[in-house]
């Protein structure tokens with residue numbers, strides 16, 4: 001089963017694979033854009049950012065986990081990551097880019113089932 005075989009793949013690679021297989025073409029990690037988005041669709045002026053739940057403090061069990069070692073160091077650092085993400089999305093929007101954030105937990109089964117439709121909806125929306 002495809003879902004099981006791909007289980008351990010990095011979330012960003014999974015998203016790239018799905019989007020590519022759906023026939024969309026994109027560029028990777030454009031450093032001239034805020035946040036260096038993972039997938040960039042220049043003609044559509046859209047970007048996809050794939051975020052790890054822990055590093056970007058997603059509001060999910062994985063993202064809410066407290067770091068075991070040196071929480072006094074890590075928690076403010078992770079909080080800064082989250083704040084930076086907010087600014088990044090604002091800056092992208094100000095430049096006319098539409099952004100979609102895909103979370104690591106959304107790439108894992110069973111959440112992955114709706115992912116392809118979500119990506120398609122995002123990319124085909126004018």
Ligand SMILES: [Zn+2]
Pocket residue numbers: 053058059060061062063103104105106
């Ligand atoms: Zn998550």
